[in-house]
Amino acid sequence: MLSTLSNMAQNTVKLGAFLSSARSKLDMSLRAVEKETGISNAYLSQLEHGKIKTPSPQNLHKLAQLYRVPYELLMELAGFPIPKVPSAESQTARDTFAARIGAVTEEEEEALVEYLQFIRSRRSRR
Amino acid sequence: MLSTLSNMAQNTVKLGAFLSSARSKLDMSLRAVEKETGISNAYLSQLEHGKIKTPSPQNLHKLAQLYRVPYELLMELAGFPIPKVPSAESQTARDTFAARIGAVTEEEEEALVEYLQFIRSRRSRR
């Protein structure tokens, strides 16, 4: 029970931090986002500060479209059940990672795979 | 605008009718569903009569499980945006990349994000 409440609290903080970071990346103000989505700047501020436990899916979708991030990711960060149920944890981790990485070329993919192997091999040698 | 409002009203009626029908099929009373889901019988009645515009995804999920219907269907009937099926190509590309990368630690994720930025900045300087 305590862990559930703690998870809920963590969800809102994670979602908020994510939204804040996504907005910063686009260099948009709260009022600019309000103009594009119709969601009040005050509410956006509360969302980013983790003060909203259950934002509506409609609002999450608007923000997902504007910030160009997966809607499912926002739903999950909000703590909502998601339609597909692979291992939730690794799916979340992958989606967050995929969102941060974005689309990569084959070249970049090869480079990243190689680099990961490199840093892992460096670590295992210690 | 009027069509949007009409759609919203239609959504709640459709969802309600669907929920009522699903409950009937299981021959359950409102109080029996309340017992299984924790959602009050009063609220369930309001849902079935289309009096709730934005039920929470958590509640829809509980009902989906109890009634053994797809959660995505209830979300759609409620008028919520649902995740689009990604194009097979980009989904395949993502899955391949994700499979190659596998689970990464936060440290590794930071390192990979940084490295990607580095190789992209190196390329943009040429």
Add this chain to the structure above:
DNA sequence: TAGCATTGCTAAATTTGCCAAGCAAAAACC
């Protein structure tokens, strides 16, 4: 530097989701 615009944020107000309480009708029971 003064005046204006923009920004992030918070309090108050409004709207809505959800529940406890209770009602009337029907069903079940003796």
Add this chain to the structure above:
DNA sequence: GGTTTTTGCTTGGCAAATTTAGCAATGCTA
């Protein structure tokens, strides 16, 4: 037939979601 239980529903109220209004700080411009 009377009593109890079950049922579906409505109402009032609380808390949360969201908006409106306004403040202080900062940035911009002439």
